[in-house]
Amino acid sequence: MGKVLAGAGLRGQVAGKTALSTVGKSGSGLTYRGYDVKDLANNCQFEEVAHLILKGALPTQAELDAYKKKLHGMRGLPQALKDVLERIPADAHPMDVLRTGCSMLGNLEMELDFGQQQDAADRMLACFPSIICYWYRFSHDGVRIDVETDDDSIGGHFLHLLHGEKPNELHEQVMHVSLILYAEHEFNASTFTARVCASTLSDIHSCITGAIGSLRGPLHGGANEAAMDMIQEFTSADHAEEQMMLKLAKKEKIMGFGHAVYSESDPRNEIIKGWSEKLAKDVGDTVLYPVSVRCEEVMKREKGLFCNADFFHASAYHFMNIPTKLFTPIFVMSRLTGWAAHVMEQRADNRIIRPSADYIGEELRPVTPISER
Numbered sequence: 065m066g067k068v069l070a071g072a073g074l075r076g077q078v079a080g081k082t083a084l085s086t087v088g089k090s091g092s093g094l095t096y097r098g099y100d101v102k103d104l105a106n107n108c109q110f111e112e113v114a115h116l117i118l119k120g121a122l123p124t125q126a127e128l129d130a131y132k133k134k135l136h137g138m139r140g141l142p143q144a145l146k147d148v149l150e151r152i153p154a155d156a157h158p159m160d161v162l163r164t165g166c167s168m169l170g171n172l173e174m175e176l177d178f179g180q181q182q183d184a185a186d187r188m189l190a191c192f193p194s195i196i197c198y199w200y201r202f203s204h205d206g207v208r209i210d211v212e213t214d215d216d217s218i219g220g221h222f223l224h225l226l227h228g229e230k231p232n233e234l235h236e237q238v239m240h241v242s243l244i245l246y247a248e249h250e251f252n253a254s255t256f257t258a259r260v261c262a263s264t265l266s267d268i269h270s271c272i273t274g275a276i277g278s279l280r281g282p283l284h285g286g287a288n289e290a291a292m293d294m295i296q297e298f299t300s301a302d303h304a305e306e307q308m309m310l311k312l313a314k315k316e317k318i319m320g321f322g323h324a325v326y327s328e329s330d331p332r333n334e335i336i337k338g339w340s341e342k343l344a345k346d347v348g349d350t351v352l353y354p355v356s357v358r359c360e361e362v363m364k365r366e367k368g369l370f371c372n373a374d375f376f377h378a379s380a381y382h383f384m385n386i387p388t389k390l391f392t393p394i395f396v397m398s399r400l401t402g403w404a405a406h407v408m409e410q411r412a413d414n415r416i417i418r419p420s421a422d423y424i425g426e427e428l429r430p431v432t433p434i435s436e437r
């Protein structure tokens with residue numbers, strides 16, 4: 065399944081070791097600590113997978129109950145953080161809000177030594193949905209929400225805060241699957257950012273803040289929002305085909321397709337596509353899902369390119385009434401587990417990451433006095 069990896073962008077170069085995941089190697093193509101992502105998505109709740117990634121093993125029922133209880137108790141936000149969130153305008157990008165929220169949390173609840181890393185990671189896992197929804201509801205609806213819900217899951221907590229009511233079972237289930245699919249992916253750009261930062265022995269909030277910035281771009285996590293913006297313009301499957309052909313003729317990059325490592329398919333796509341179809345039936349959609357399927361067919365036929373994890377996430381989130389600009393922040397709520405585990409792994413066997421560059425600039429030359437330039 066692996067493709068020939070070479071060229072710019074450090075493609076194919078081994079930049080370190082990890083015991084956290086394999087991409088394009090075994091199972092369906094993606095494994096977390098030896099478990100196939102399909103197996104995890106079919107059989108686990110997200111909190112079980114977070115426990116696997118952060119603590120090293122799938123939890124027993126008692127461990128899961130205790131872990132959830134711990135996370136429930138960490139959902140609240142300090143007043144100073146709420147004050148900062150209230151000052152961020154409604155037209156800010158939610159990824160910037162999360163980046164600022166994470167950074168502010170690091171000021172208020174500093175990681176003073178690496179012995180606090182597990183608690184710091186759990187704290188972020190528990191309160192990132194609170195941060196994004198507190199800002200969103202305050203800036204868009206003018207309400208100061210109570211972020212300490214009794215929802216069982218992180219995904220349920222997020223949907224509850226966003227919509228002001230508990231989600232139905234189907235939506236909570238889709239959130240579990242989505243958060244599992246996005247949780248970890250080896251040395252992708254945002255994770256590598258976190259590891260580079262960790263390699264300087266920086267604090268965990270700095271590592272995660274940097275990673276959020278890297279995930280934001282449309283070539284990485286931002287692709288789910290860009291995909292939604294595109295499919296929303298198409299009024300039918302035929303219209304989608306016509307427009308896609310025009311985009312391809314103009315050599316436009318189509319967000320939500322292709323991958324830096326996978327060559328034939330992204331194993332996460334089949335899973336989220338199935339849930340998107342289920343949600344489409346649930347809401348009676350006759351446009352967005354068929355449009356998405358046609359885009360997939362056209363890209364395969366014309367370019368041999370396949371949907372990555374982001375493409376069908378767009379329609380799935382949309383069917384759950386999640387605003388497009390909150391799509392990538394959901395990715396953060398999940399990938400935080402992978403990032404934090406990579407920070408811990410880097411710290412456990414560290415050497416500062418400092419590659420070299422081929423110099424392509426001027427030859428050595430003297431400084432001309434300023435009066436003669």
Ligand SMILES: CC(=O)SCCNC(=O)CCNC(=O)[C@H](O)C(C)(C)COP(=O)(O)OP(=O)(O)OC[C@H]1O[C@@H](n2cnc3c(N)ncnc32)[C@H](O)[C@@H]1OP(=O)(O)O
Nearest residue numbers: 282283284285287316317318319320321322323324372373
């Ligand atoms: C969760 C995630 O982060 S998954 C990735 C999300 N990102 C996207 O969906 C953005 C769209 N996709 C892309 O830009 C790319 O496929 C990336 C960034 C994911 C991978 O980049 P690369 O490893 O450089 O891609 P790859 O080497 O396979 O590209 C081969 C060719 O296919 C083209 N190609 C790749 N993806 C696309 C696309 N989505 N649309 C159109 N053409 C594409 C490239 O331009 C390249 O053509 P070229 O040789 O003429 O320049």
Ligand SMILES: O=C([O-])CC(=O)C(=O)O
Nearest residue numbers: 249251252253324325373
């Ligand atoms: O691995 C990558 O390059 C991007 C990706 O799919 C992810 O981070 O989930």
